[in-house]
Amino acid sequence: MSTTQSERLRGLLEPLVSAADLDLEEIEVSRAGRRRMLRIIVDSDQGVELDACAELSRAISEKLDETDVMGEGEYVLEVSSPGADRPLTEHRHYVRAVGRLVKLQLHEGGELVARILTVDDEGLDLEVPGVKGRKPTAHRVAFTEIAKARVEIEFSRKDKKEEEA
Numbered sequence: 001m002s003t004t005q006s007e008r009l010r011g012l013l014e015p016l017v018s019a020a021d022l023d024l025e026e027i028e029v030s031r032a033g034r035r036r037m038l039r040i041i042v043d044s045d046q047g048v049e050l051d052a053c054a055e056l057s058r059a060i061s062e063k064l065d066e067t068d069v070m071g072e073g074e075y076v077l078e079v080s081s082p083g084a085d086r087p088l089t090e091h092r093h094y095v096r097a098v099g100r101l102v103k104l105q106l107h108e109g110g111e112l113v114a115r116i117l118t119v120d121d122e123g124l125d126l127e128v129p130g131v132k133g134r135k136p137t138a139h140r141v142a143f144t145e146i147a148k149a150r151v152e153i154e155f156s157r158k159d160k161k162e163e164e165a
């Protein structure tokens with residue numbers, strides 16, 4: 001996607017996404033056979049429900065039909081939330097991941113798997129799980145130390161509400 005098209009799409013769609021109380025995370029245009037695929041990724045602090053994606057998809061479709069930003073060819077529009085394993089790249093992504101287990105690739109070459117306890121402007125307070133019966137340990141990582149970060153999927157972890165019941 002050309003920078004100009006990307007900028008035009010962002011400028012056109014950002015107000016619609018914001019009006020739905022969502023964040024515009026990503027715009028991607030790719031080829032799908034003879035058609036193009038326009039993928040819009042949105043998110044919020046509370047997550048995104050399917051109905052919100054469907055409603056936003058209709059609004060975006062109407063807006064795109066009013067303009068020539070996608071050109072004359074056919075395209076498929078997809079509006080969705082980010083996957084559970086999406087990379088954490090923005091401060092708000094880390095805030096939304098508080099309480100979740102993450103895998104951090106550090107600039108110094110190390111790797112760290114830990115649970116995010118708190119997030120501030122400088123970095124993360126983490127809990128590194130204990131190994132072989134040891135207790136978890138606290139760890140602090142500055143954002144400047146992080147090369148890549150991704151949420152780890154946990155299938156067996158109990159939710160705090162379940163533990164309190």
